[in-house]
Amino acid sequence: MPETQLTTAVVETLGNGYDVAAVRADFPILSREVGGQPLVYLDSANTSQKPRSVIAAISEHLAEHNANVSRAMHTLGAEATEAFEASRTKLAGFIGAARPEEVAFTKNASEALNLAAHTLGASLKPGDEIVISVLEHHSNIVPWQLLAQRTGAVLRWFDITEDGRLDLAKAEAEGLINERTKIVSLAWVSNVLGTVNPIRQIADQAHRVGAVMVVDGAQGVPQRPTSVTELGADLLAFTGHKMLGPTGIGAIWGRYELLETLPPFLGGGEMIEVVRMTGSTYARPPYRFEAGTQPIAEAVGLSAAVDYLTSVGMDAIAAHEEHLTAYALARLGAEPGVRLLGPSDAHERGGAISFTLATADGEQIHPHDVMQFLDARGIAVRGGHHCARPLHERLGITASTRASLYLYTTTSEIDALAEGLAYVRDFFGGKR
Protein backbone atom coordinates (compact mmCIF):
# COMPACT_ATOMS: atom_id res chain seq x y z
CA MET A 1 0.00 0.00 0.00
CA PRO A 2 1.92 3.07 -1.18
CA GLU A 3 -0.48 5.32 0.74
CA THR A 4 0.38 3.83 4.09
CA GLN A 5 4.09 3.97 3.34
CA LEU A 6 3.82 7.65 2.50
CA THR A 7 1.99 8.45 5.70
CA THR A 8 4.57 6.60 7.77
CA ALA A 9 7.42 8.32 6.00
CA VAL A 10 5.96 11.73 6.67
CA VAL A 11 5.25 11.02 10.31
CA GLU A 12 8.89 10.03 10.65
CA THR A 13 10.31 13.04 8.85
CA LEU A 14 8.02 15.33 10.78
CA GLY A 15 9.23 13.85 14.02
CA ASN A 16 11.32 17.02 14.35
CA GLY A 17 9.17 18.66 16.96
CA TYR A 18 6.92 20.61 14.59
CA ASP A 19 3.54 20.54 16.29
CA VAL A 20 1.01 21.26 13.56
CA ALA A 21 -1.92 20.54 15.92
CA ALA A 22 -0.74 23.27 18.28
CA VAL A 23 -0.37 25.68 15.37
CA ARG A 24 -3.88 24.86 14.12
CA ALA A 25 -5.34 25.51 17.55
CA ASP A 26 -4.25 29.15 17.18
CA PHE A 27 -6.37 29.66 14.03
CA PRO A 28 -10.07 29.91 14.94
CA ILE A 29 -11.29 29.54 11.34
CA LEU A 30 -9.67 26.12 10.98
CA SER A 31 -12.20 24.62 13.34
CA ARG A 32 -15.22 25.72 11.33
CA GLU A 33 -17.22 23.58 8.98
CA VAL A 34 -18.12 24.21 5.35
CA GLY A 35 -21.20 22.46 4.03
CA GLY A 36 -21.30 20.24 7.10
CA GLN A 37 -17.72 19.06 6.66
CA PRO A 38 -14.55 20.18 8.42
CA LEU A 39 -12.88 22.97 6.46
CA VAL A 40 -9.83 21.84 4.50
CA TYR A 41 -8.21 25.13 3.59
CA LEU A 42 -5.79 24.68 0.72
CA ASP A 43 -5.80 28.23 -0.63
CA SER A 44 -3.11 29.94 1.42
CA ALA A 45 -1.22 31.22 -1.62
CA ASN A 46 -4.37 33.21 -2.31
CA THR A 47 -4.66 34.46 1.25
CA SER A 48 -3.55 32.94 4.52
CA GLN A 49 -5.73 32.42 7.58
CA LYS A 50 -5.15 34.52 10.71
CA PRO A 51 -4.08 33.40 14.16
CA ARG A 52 -6.00 34.62 17.20
CA SER A 53 -3.11 36.92 18.19
CA VAL A 54 -3.41 38.90 14.94
CA ILE A 55 -7.17 39.25 15.29
CA ALA A 56 -6.75 40.37 18.90
CA ALA A 57 -3.99 42.86 18.10
CA ILE A 58 -6.13 44.63 15.49
CA SER A 59 -9.13 44.67 17.76
CA GLU A 60 -7.14 45.93 20.73
CA HIS A 61 -5.52 48.67 18.68
CA LEU A 62 -8.89 49.91 17.43
CA ALA A 63 -10.46 49.65 20.88
CA GLU A 64 -7.68 51.37 22.80
CA HIS A 65 -5.12 53.22 20.70
CA ASN A 66 -6.87 54.41 17.57
CA ALA A 67 -5.70 57.77 16.20
CA ASN A 68 -3.96 58.99 13.10
CA VAL A 69 -0.18 58.68 13.03
CA SER A 70 2.45 61.45 12.92
CA ARG A 71 0.03 64.37 12.47
CA ALA A 72 -1.99 63.69 15.63
CA MET A 73 0.14 64.98 18.51
CA HIS A 74 -2.06 63.97 21.41
CA THR A 75 -1.58 60.89 23.58
CA LEU A 76 -3.53 58.53 21.34
CA GLY A 77 -1.70 59.90 18.31
CA ALA A 78 1.60 59.18 19.99
CA GLU A 79 0.50 55.64 20.86
CA ALA A 80 -0.70 54.95 17.34
CA THR A 81 2.49 56.39 15.85
CA GLU A 82 4.59 54.26 18.16
CA ALA A 83 2.66 51.11 17.22
CA PHE A 84 2.87 51.92 13.52
CA GLU A 85 6.61 52.58 13.59
CA ALA A 86 7.19 49.52 15.77
CA SER A 87 5.55 47.46 13.03
CA ARG A 88 7.95 48.92 10.48
CA THR A 89 10.89 48.06 12.70
CA LYS A 90 9.63 44.53 13.26
CA LEU A 91 9.07 43.97 9.55
CA ALA A 92 12.54 45.33 8.76
CA GLY A 93 14.05 42.87 11.23
CA PHE A 94 12.00 40.02 9.82
CA ILE A 95 13.45 40.45 6.33
CA GLY A 96 16.96 41.35 7.47
CA ALA A 97 16.85 45.00 6.38
CA ALA A 98 19.74 47.23 7.44
CA ARG A 99 17.36 49.80 8.98
CA PRO A 100 13.60 50.35 9.45
CA GLU A 101 13.65 53.33 7.03
CA GLU A 102 14.22 50.86 4.21
CA VAL A 103 10.62 49.62 4.56
CA ALA A 104 7.72 51.63 3.14
CA PHE A 105 4.16 50.46 3.67
CA THR A 106 1.89 49.94 0.68
CA LYS A 107 -1.59 48.55 0.21
CA ASN A 108 -0.35 45.18 -1.04
CA ALA A 109 2.36 43.60 -3.20
CA SER A 110 0.71 44.88 -6.38
CA GLU A 111 0.97 48.45 -5.16
CA ALA A 112 4.56 47.84 -4.12
CA LEU A 113 5.42 46.60 -7.63
CA ASN A 114 3.60 49.55 -9.19
CA LEU A 115 5.59 51.83 -6.91
CA ALA A 116 8.78 50.16 -8.14
CA ALA A 117 7.76 50.50 -11.79
CA HIS A 118 6.74 54.15 -11.45
CA THR A 119 9.74 55.34 -9.51
CA LEU A 120 12.41 53.33 -11.34
CA GLY A 121 10.68 54.13 -14.60
CA ALA A 122 11.22 57.88 -14.21
CA SER A 123 14.72 57.50 -15.63
CA LEU A 124 13.98 55.02 -18.46
CA LYS A 125 14.55 55.94 -22.10
CA PRO A 126 13.35 54.37 -25.34
CA GLY A 127 15.39 51.25 -26.11
CA ASP A 128 16.17 50.50 -22.46
CA GLU A 129 15.21 46.96 -21.51
CA ILE A 130 13.14 45.53 -18.69
CA VAL A 131 13.38 41.79 -18.04
CA ILE A 132 10.64 39.71 -16.41
CA SER A 133 9.60 36.06 -16.81
CA VAL A 134 6.71 34.12 -18.26
CA LEU A 135 5.87 32.63 -14.85
CA GLU A 136 5.05 35.98 -13.23
CA HIS A 137 1.81 36.95 -11.53
CA HIS A 138 -0.03 39.69 -13.44
CA SER A 139 1.12 42.09 -10.70
CA ASN A 140 4.68 41.66 -11.93
CA ILE A 141 3.74 41.90 -15.61
CA VAL A 142 1.20 44.67 -16.10
CA PRO A 143 3.06 47.48 -14.25
CA TRP A 144 6.08 46.81 -16.50
CA GLN A 145 3.95 46.65 -19.64
CA LEU A 146 2.46 50.02 -18.70
CA LEU A 147 5.93 51.39 -18.02
CA ALA A 148 7.23 50.12 -21.37
CA GLN A 149 4.29 51.81 -23.11
CA ARG A 150 4.97 55.11 -21.33
CA THR A 151 8.70 55.19 -21.91
CA GLY A 152 9.39 53.24 -25.10
CA ALA A 153 11.43 50.73 -23.11
CA VAL A 154 11.40 47.12 -24.33
CA LEU A 155 9.93 44.34 -22.19
CA ARG A 156 11.80 41.02 -22.44
CA TRP A 157 10.97 37.66 -20.90
CA PHE A 158 12.69 34.68 -19.31
CA ASP A 159 11.15 31.47 -20.63
CA ILE A 160 10.75 28.32 -18.51
CA THR A 161 11.99 24.76 -18.91
CA GLU A 162 9.73 21.72 -19.13
CA ASP A 163 10.19 21.26 -15.38
CA GLY A 164 8.85 24.76 -14.72
CA ARG A 165 12.13 26.43 -13.79
CA LEU A 166 13.59 29.56 -15.39
CA ASP A 167 15.36 28.63 -18.62
CA LEU A 168 18.73 30.15 -17.78
CA ALA A 169 20.51 28.53 -20.74
CA LYS A 170 18.09 30.05 -23.22
CA ALA A 171 18.39 33.44 -21.52
CA GLU A 172 22.17 33.20 -21.75
CA ALA A 173 22.02 32.25 -25.44
CA GLU A 174 19.65 35.15 -26.19
CA GLY A 175 21.72 37.66 -24.23
CA LEU A 176 18.59 38.42 -22.24
CA ILE A 177 20.42 40.43 -19.60
CA ASN A 178 22.79 42.83 -21.35
CA GLU A 179 24.10 46.40 -21.27
CA ARG A 180 20.66 47.75 -22.28
CA THR A 181 18.97 46.05 -19.31
CA LYS A 182 17.92 48.59 -16.68
CA ILE A 183 15.47 46.57 -14.57
CA VAL A 184 15.08 42.85 -13.86
CA SER A 185 11.93 41.91 -11.95
CA LEU A 186 11.20 38.34 -10.93
CA ALA A 187 9.06 36.39 -8.50
CA TRP A 188 11.08 34.77 -5.75
CA VAL A 189 8.57 31.91 -5.60
CA SER A 190 5.99 31.22 -8.33
CA ASN A 191 2.38 31.38 -7.17
CA VAL A 192 1.40 28.68 -9.67
CA LEU A 193 4.35 26.33 -10.11
CA GLY A 194 5.94 26.79 -6.71
CA THR A 195 9.29 27.27 -8.43
CA VAL A 196 11.88 29.01 -6.28
CA ASN A 197 13.86 31.20 -8.65
CA PRO A 198 17.66 31.60 -8.31
CA ILE A 199 17.36 35.29 -7.43
CA ARG A 200 20.91 35.64 -6.12
CA GLN A 201 22.42 34.36 -9.36
CA ILE A 202 20.23 36.58 -11.55
CA ALA A 203 20.70 39.59 -9.26
CA ASP A 204 24.47 39.21 -9.65
CA GLN A 205 24.03 39.18 -13.43
CA ALA A 206 21.74 42.21 -13.29
CA HIS A 207 24.17 44.11 -11.08
CA ARG A 208 27.08 43.36 -13.43
CA VAL A 209 25.30 45.33 -16.17
CA GLY A 210 24.14 48.05 -13.78
CA ALA A 211 20.49 46.98 -13.69
CA VAL A 212 18.22 47.16 -10.66
CA MET A 213 16.93 43.83 -9.29
CA VAL A 214 13.27 43.91 -8.22
CA VAL A 215 11.85 40.86 -6.48
CA ASP A 216 8.19 39.93 -6.04
CA GLY A 217 8.27 38.30 -2.63
CA ALA A 218 4.50 37.80 -2.25
CA GLN A 219 4.88 34.01 -2.04
CA GLY A 220 8.49 33.80 -0.83
CA VAL A 221 8.47 36.02 2.26
CA PRO A 222 5.61 34.12 3.97
CA GLN A 223 7.26 30.76 3.39
CA ARG A 224 11.01 31.13 3.69
CA PRO A 225 13.47 32.80 6.04
CA THR A 226 14.22 36.13 4.33
CA SER A 227 17.45 38.05 4.26
CA VAL A 228 17.31 40.84 1.72
CA THR A 229 21.10 41.01 1.55
CA GLU A 230 21.47 37.29 0.86
CA LEU A 231 18.61 37.43 -1.64
CA GLY A 232 20.50 40.04 -3.65
CA ALA A 233 17.48 42.24 -4.37
CA ASP A 234 17.50 46.03 -4.61
CA LEU A 235 13.73 46.25 -4.12
CA LEU A 236 11.49 43.59 -2.58
CA ALA A 237 7.69 43.71 -2.74
CA PHE A 238 5.49 41.65 -0.44
CA THR A 239 2.08 41.61 1.17
CA GLY A 240 0.70 41.17 4.68
CA HIS A 241 -2.34 39.00 4.06
CA LYS A 242 -0.37 36.03 2.70
CA MET A 243 1.79 35.97 5.86
CA LEU A 244 -0.98 35.74 8.49
CA GLY A 245 -1.59 39.50 8.53
CA PRO A 246 -4.71 41.38 7.44
CA THR A 247 -5.53 42.52 3.92
CA GLY A 248 -4.92 46.14 2.96
CA ILE A 249 -1.25 46.26 3.93
CA GLY A 250 1.90 45.35 2.08
CA ALA A 251 5.40 46.73 1.90
CA ILE A 252 8.31 47.53 -0.30
CA TRP A 253 11.82 47.16 0.97
CA GLY A 254 14.64 48.96 -0.82
CA ARG A 255 18.34 49.59 -0.26
CA TYR A 256 18.31 53.00 1.35
CA GLU A 257 20.81 54.53 -1.10
CA LEU A 258 18.50 53.45 -3.94
CA LEU A 259 15.29 54.66 -2.24
CA GLU A 260 16.90 58.08 -1.73
CA THR A 261 17.35 58.50 -5.48
CA LEU A 262 13.76 57.58 -6.35
CA PRO A 263 11.02 60.16 -6.96
CA PRO A 264 7.69 59.99 -5.11
CA PHE A 265 4.98 57.60 -6.27
CA LEU A 266 1.65 58.96 -5.00
CA GLY A 267 1.29 62.57 -3.86
CA GLY A 268 -0.57 63.54 -0.73
CA GLY A 269 -0.43 64.08 2.99
CA GLU A 270 2.72 63.30 4.97
CA MET A 271 4.92 62.49 1.95
CA ILE A 272 6.08 66.10 1.67
CA GLU A 273 8.71 68.34 3.17
CA VAL A 274 7.39 71.75 2.10
CA VAL A 275 4.43 72.43 -0.17
CA ARG A 276 4.32 75.79 -1.92
CA MET A 277 2.07 76.97 -4.70
CA THR A 278 5.12 77.03 -6.95
CA GLY A 279 6.10 73.43 -6.16
CA SER A 280 6.88 71.01 -3.35
CA THR A 281 9.78 69.18 -1.86
CA TYR A 282 9.43 65.66 -0.56
CA ALA A 283 10.05 63.78 2.63
CA ARG A 284 12.92 61.33 2.93
CA PRO A 285 12.24 57.60 2.48
CA PRO A 286 10.23 55.77 3.61
CA TYR A 287 7.73 58.64 4.17
CA ARG A 288 8.21 59.89 0.61
CA PHE A 289 6.34 56.77 -0.51
CA GLU A 290 3.57 56.87 2.09
CA ALA A 291 1.02 59.41 0.89
CA GLY A 292 -2.15 59.83 2.92
CA THR A 293 -3.29 58.02 6.04
CA GLN A 294 -1.73 54.60 6.17
CA PRO A 295 -3.35 51.26 7.14
CA ILE A 296 -2.48 51.69 10.80
CA ALA A 297 -4.49 48.93 12.50
CA GLU A 298 -3.40 46.66 9.66
CA ALA A 299 0.24 47.49 10.40
CA VAL A 300 -0.37 46.52 14.01
CA GLY A 301 -1.94 43.26 12.84
CA LEU A 302 0.99 42.57 10.54
CA SER A 303 3.36 43.16 13.40
CA ALA A 304 1.51 40.49 15.43
CA ALA A 305 1.70 38.19 12.41
CA VAL A 306 5.48 38.62 12.28
CA ASP A 307 5.63 37.81 15.99
CA TYR A 308 3.63 34.65 15.38
CA LEU A 309 5.77 33.52 12.43
CA THR A 310 8.90 34.23 14.42
CA SER A 311 7.66 32.28 17.43
CA VAL A 312 7.01 29.21 15.27
CA GLY A 313 10.26 29.89 13.42
CA MET A 314 10.68 30.52 9.71
CA ASP A 315 13.14 27.63 9.39
CA ALA A 316 10.55 25.27 10.88
CA ILE A 317 7.81 26.71 8.66
CA ALA A 318 9.94 26.26 5.54
CA ALA A 319 10.82 22.69 6.57
CA HIS A 320 7.16 21.87 7.23
CA GLU A 321 6.26 23.27 3.84
CA GLU A 322 8.93 21.21 2.09
CA HIS A 323 7.79 17.99 3.81
CA LEU A 324 4.17 18.68 2.91
CA THR A 325 5.08 19.59 -0.66
CA ALA A 326 6.97 16.32 -1.09
CA TYR A 327 4.02 14.45 0.37
CA ALA A 328 1.50 16.25 -1.85
CA LEU A 329 3.57 15.80 -5.01
CA ALA A 330 3.76 12.04 -4.35
CA ARG A 331 0.16 11.64 -3.21
CA LEU A 332 -1.46 13.74 -5.96
CA GLY A 333 0.99 12.51 -8.59
CA ALA A 334 -0.17 8.95 -7.89
CA GLU A 335 -3.83 9.88 -8.55
CA PRO A 336 -4.94 8.80 -12.04
CA GLY A 337 -5.75 11.72 -14.32
CA VAL A 338 -3.72 14.26 -12.34
CA ARG A 339 -1.04 16.15 -14.24
CA LEU A 340 1.13 18.18 -11.88
CA LEU A 341 2.54 21.47 -13.12
CA GLY A 342 5.93 22.79 -12.05
CA PRO A 343 9.00 21.17 -10.56
CA SER A 344 8.44 17.52 -9.62
CA ASP A 345 10.99 17.75 -6.80
CA ALA A 346 10.08 19.47 -3.51
CA HIS A 347 13.58 20.91 -3.21
CA GLU A 348 13.70 24.63 -4.09
CA ARG A 349 9.97 24.49 -4.54
CA GLY A 350 7.21 26.28 -2.65
CA GLY A 351 3.90 24.83 -1.58
CA ALA A 352 1.75 26.03 -4.47
CA ILE A 353 0.75 22.85 -6.26
CA SER A 354 -1.18 23.33 -9.48
CA PHE A 355 -2.52 20.55 -11.62
CA THR A 356 -5.02 19.53 -14.23
CA LEU A 357 -7.44 16.64 -13.85
CA ALA A 358 -8.83 14.34 -16.55
CA THR A 359 -11.36 11.51 -16.50
CA ALA A 360 -10.39 7.91 -17.28
CA ASP A 361 -11.30 8.67 -20.91
CA GLY A 362 -8.79 11.47 -20.98
CA GLU A 363 -11.46 14.19 -20.96
CA GLN A 364 -10.18 17.31 -19.16
CA ILE A 365 -12.31 18.45 -16.23
CA HIS A 366 -12.45 22.22 -15.97
CA PRO A 367 -10.87 23.68 -12.78
CA HIS A 368 -14.12 25.50 -11.97
CA ASP A 369 -15.91 22.18 -11.91
CA VAL A 370 -13.14 20.60 -9.82
CA MET A 371 -13.26 23.52 -7.40
CA GLN A 372 -17.05 23.29 -7.07
CA PHE A 373 -17.05 19.59 -6.20
CA LEU A 374 -14.18 19.99 -3.74
CA ASP A 375 -15.97 22.93 -2.11
CA ALA A 376 -18.96 20.68 -1.55
CA ARG A 377 -16.62 18.48 0.51
CA GLY A 378 -15.35 21.46 2.52
CA ILE A 379 -12.09 21.65 0.55
CA ALA A 380 -11.06 25.16 -0.54
CA VAL A 381 -8.78 25.31 -3.58
CA ARG A 382 -8.44 27.82 -6.39
CA GLY A 383 -9.46 27.12 -9.97
CA GLY A 384 -8.51 29.46 -12.79
CA HIS A 385 -5.35 31.03 -14.17
CA HIS A 386 -4.27 32.34 -10.75
CA CYS A 387 -3.46 35.75 -12.24
CA ALA A 388 -0.80 34.12 -14.41
CA ARG A 389 -2.39 33.87 -17.82
CA PRO A 390 0.83 34.05 -19.88
CA LEU A 391 2.19 31.13 -17.87
CA HIS A 392 -0.90 29.03 -18.54
CA GLU A 393 -0.68 29.91 -22.22
CA ARG A 394 2.97 28.83 -22.18
CA LEU A 395 1.89 25.53 -20.62
CA GLY A 396 -0.76 25.11 -23.32
CA ILE A 397 -3.75 25.25 -20.96
CA THR A 398 -6.30 27.94 -20.09
CA ALA A 399 -6.62 27.19 -16.41
CA SER A 400 -5.55 24.87 -13.60
CA THR A 401 -6.58 23.88 -10.10
CA ARG A 402 -4.24 24.94 -7.32
CA ALA A 403 -3.83 23.61 -3.81
CA SER A 404 -1.52 25.70 -1.65
CA LEU A 405 -0.08 24.85 1.73
CA TYR A 406 1.07 26.71 4.78
CA LEU A 407 2.25 26.25 8.35
CA TYR A 408 -1.14 24.88 9.50
CA THR A 409 -1.66 22.38 6.67
CA THR A 410 -1.65 18.67 7.48
CA THR A 411 -0.97 15.52 5.46
CA SER A 412 -4.53 14.35 6.15
CA GLU A 413 -5.81 17.47 4.38
CA ILE A 414 -3.79 16.44 1.34
CA ASP A 415 -5.31 12.96 1.63
CA ALA A 416 -8.78 14.57 1.69
CA LEU A 417 -7.88 16.48 -1.46
CA ALA A 418 -6.68 13.33 -3.22
CA GLU A 419 -9.89 11.50 -2.27
CA GLY A 420 -11.91 14.50 -3.43
CA LEU A 421 -10.16 14.45 -6.79
CA ALA A 422 -10.95 10.76 -7.25
CA TYR A 423 -14.61 11.58 -6.58
CA VAL A 424 -14.65 14.43 -9.13
CA ARG A 425 -12.87 12.29 -11.71
CA ASP A 426 -15.38 9.47 -11.31
CA PHE A 427 -18.37 11.81 -11.36
CA PHE A 428 -17.35 13.35 -14.67
CA GLY A 429 -16.17 9.98 -15.96
CA GLY A 430 -19.72 8.71 -15.52
CA LYS A 431 -18.83 6.28 -12.72
CA ARG A 432 -21.21 7.87 -10.23
Next chain:
Amino acid sequence: MSCDVEAMYAEIILDHYKAKHHSGLRDPYQAQVTHVNPTCGDEIMLRLALDGDRIADVSYEAVGCSISQASTSVMTDLVIGKSVAEAMELQQEFTEMMHSRGEIEPDEDRLEDGVAFVGVAKFPARVKCALLGWSAFKDAAIQAAGNREGQE
Protein backbone atom coordinates in the same frame (compact mmCIF):
# COMPACT_ATOMS: atom_id res chain seq x y z
CA MET B 1 -23.72 18.96 0.52
CA SER B 2 -22.31 16.65 -2.12
CA CYS B 3 -25.97 15.99 -3.00
CA ASP B 4 -26.39 19.73 -3.59
CA VAL B 5 -23.44 19.86 -5.89
CA GLU B 6 -24.63 16.81 -7.79
CA ALA B 7 -28.04 18.47 -8.10
CA MET B 8 -26.34 21.57 -9.41
CA TYR B 9 -24.65 19.46 -12.05
CA ALA B 10 -27.98 18.15 -13.26
CA GLU B 11 -28.16 15.47 -15.93
CA ILE B 12 -29.44 18.06 -18.45
CA ILE B 13 -26.39 20.23 -17.84
CA LEU B 14 -23.96 17.34 -18.23
CA ASP B 15 -25.72 16.20 -21.41
CA HIS B 16 -25.44 19.65 -22.98
CA TYR B 17 -21.84 19.90 -21.79
CA LYS B 18 -21.04 16.72 -23.73
CA ALA B 19 -23.19 17.45 -26.78
CA LYS B 20 -22.43 21.18 -27.22
CA HIS B 21 -25.30 21.87 -29.62
CA HIS B 22 -24.51 24.15 -32.58
CA SER B 23 -20.81 24.40 -31.69
CA GLY B 24 -18.21 25.32 -34.30
CA LEU B 25 -17.89 28.56 -36.24
CA ARG B 26 -19.97 28.89 -39.40
CA ASP B 27 -20.45 31.33 -42.30
CA PRO B 28 -22.22 33.54 -43.14
CA TYR B 29 -22.70 35.81 -40.16
CA GLN B 30 -23.54 39.45 -39.48
CA ALA B 31 -21.78 39.82 -36.14
CA GLN B 32 -18.88 38.15 -34.40
CA VAL B 33 -17.94 38.83 -30.77
CA THR B 34 -15.44 37.49 -28.25
CA HIS B 35 -16.25 37.46 -24.55
CA VAL B 36 -14.01 36.37 -21.71
CA ASN B 37 -14.39 35.57 -18.05
CA PRO B 38 -11.35 37.48 -16.72
CA THR B 39 -10.99 35.43 -13.54
CA CYS B 40 -10.52 32.10 -15.25
CA GLY B 41 -9.61 33.00 -18.81
CA ASP B 42 -12.64 31.20 -20.21
CA GLU B 43 -13.43 32.50 -23.66
CA ILE B 44 -16.12 32.34 -26.28
CA MET B 45 -16.10 33.51 -29.89
CA LEU B 46 -19.66 33.67 -31.14
CA ARG B 47 -21.17 34.41 -34.55
CA LEU B 48 -24.73 35.39 -35.27
CA ALA B 49 -26.51 35.07 -38.60
CA LEU B 50 -29.82 36.82 -39.22
CA ASP B 51 -32.42 36.09 -41.84
CA GLY B 52 -34.49 39.25 -41.82
CA ASP B 53 -35.55 39.57 -38.22
CA ARG B 54 -35.10 35.85 -37.48
CA ILE B 55 -32.03 34.34 -35.90
CA ALA B 56 -30.88 31.94 -38.60
CA ASP B 57 -27.81 30.61 -36.80
CA VAL B 58 -25.65 31.01 -33.73
CA SER B 59 -22.26 29.34 -33.99
CA TYR B 60 -19.39 29.45 -31.52
CA GLU B 61 -16.06 28.20 -30.35
CA ALA B 62 -15.51 28.25 -26.60
CA VAL B 63 -13.26 27.06 -23.84
CA GLY B 64 -14.74 26.89 -20.39
CA CYS B 65 -16.20 24.90 -17.56
CA SER B 66 -19.15 22.54 -17.92
CA ILE B 67 -21.55 25.22 -16.68
CA SER B 68 -20.54 27.80 -19.29
CA GLN B 69 -20.40 25.23 -22.11
CA ALA B 70 -23.76 23.70 -21.25
CA SER B 71 -25.41 27.08 -20.85
CA THR B 72 -24.18 28.17 -24.28
CA SER B 73 -25.50 24.95 -25.82
CA VAL B 74 -28.93 25.51 -24.24
CA MET B 75 -28.92 29.13 -25.38
CA THR B 76 -28.39 28.20 -29.03
CA ASP B 77 -31.29 25.71 -28.86
CA LEU B 78 -33.52 28.43 -27.45
CA VAL B 79 -32.70 31.39 -29.68
CA ILE B 80 -32.16 29.88 -33.13
CA GLY B 81 -35.35 30.35 -35.17
CA LYS B 82 -36.73 33.07 -32.91
CA SER B 83 -37.02 36.76 -33.71
CA VAL B 84 -34.35 39.01 -32.21
CA ALA B 85 -36.94 40.55 -29.88
CA GLU B 86 -38.12 37.14 -28.61
CA ALA B 87 -34.55 35.95 -28.11
CA MET B 88 -33.66 39.10 -26.19
CA GLU B 89 -36.62 38.48 -23.89
CA LEU B 90 -35.35 34.96 -23.22
CA GLN B 91 -31.89 36.35 -22.55
CA GLN B 92 -33.46 38.73 -20.06
CA GLU B 93 -35.44 35.96 -18.35
CA PHE B 94 -32.44 33.64 -18.14
CA THR B 95 -30.29 36.44 -16.70
CA GLU B 96 -32.96 37.27 -14.09
CA MET B 97 -33.16 33.61 -13.10
CA MET B 98 -29.37 33.47 -12.70
CA HIS B 99 -29.42 36.53 -10.44
CA SER B 100 -32.27 35.18 -8.31
CA ARG B 101 -30.02 33.08 -6.04
CA GLY B 102 -32.24 30.20 -7.07
CA GLU B 103 -35.32 31.73 -5.51
CA ILE B 104 -37.58 32.20 -8.52
CA GLU B 105 -39.53 29.45 -10.21
CA PRO B 106 -38.42 29.55 -13.84
CA ASP B 107 -40.93 29.05 -16.65
CA GLU B 108 -40.10 25.71 -18.22
CA ASP B 109 -42.32 26.39 -21.24
CA ARG B 110 -40.14 29.34 -22.10
CA LEU B 111 -36.65 28.47 -20.87
CA GLU B 112 -36.89 24.71 -21.57
CA ASP B 113 -33.58 23.02 -20.61
CA GLY B 114 -32.43 26.41 -19.31
CA VAL B 115 -34.43 25.85 -16.10
CA ALA B 116 -31.79 23.34 -15.02
CA PHE B 117 -29.49 26.29 -14.28
CA VAL B 118 -31.66 27.54 -11.43
CA GLY B 119 -29.51 25.29 -9.19
CA VAL B 120 -26.36 27.06 -10.39
CA ALA B 121 -27.90 30.40 -9.36
CA LYS B 122 -27.41 29.34 -5.72
CA PHE B 123 -23.64 29.54 -6.26
CA PRO B 124 -22.90 33.26 -6.86
CA ALA B 125 -19.34 32.57 -8.02
CA ARG B 126 -20.65 30.50 -10.92
CA VAL B 127 -23.34 32.85 -12.23
CA LYS B 128 -20.79 34.49 -14.53
CA CYS B 129 -19.97 31.07 -16.00
CA ALA B 130 -23.61 30.44 -16.87
CA LEU B 131 -24.00 33.89 -18.43
CA LEU B 132 -20.85 33.93 -20.60
CA GLY B 133 -22.51 32.57 -23.75
CA TRP B 134 -25.71 34.53 -23.18
CA SER B 135 -23.95 37.86 -22.84
CA ALA B 136 -21.92 37.13 -25.96
CA PHE B 137 -25.21 36.41 -27.75
CA LYS B 138 -26.79 39.64 -26.53
CA ASP B 139 -23.81 41.66 -27.65
CA ALA B 140 -23.81 39.97 -31.08
CA ALA B 141 -27.55 40.50 -31.50
CA ILE B 142 -27.22 44.22 -30.75
CA GLN B 143 -24.34 44.50 -33.23
CA ALA B 144 -26.10 42.50 -35.93
CA ALA B 145 -29.28 44.54 -35.55
CA GLY B 146 -27.18 47.72 -35.72
CA ASN B 147 -25.38 46.52 -38.84
CA ARG B 148 -28.68 45.69 -40.48
CA GLU B 149 -30.12 49.14 -39.76
CA GLY B 150 -26.95 50.68 -41.17
CA GLN B 151 -27.52 48.86 -44.44
CA GLU B 152 -31.17 49.77 -44.76
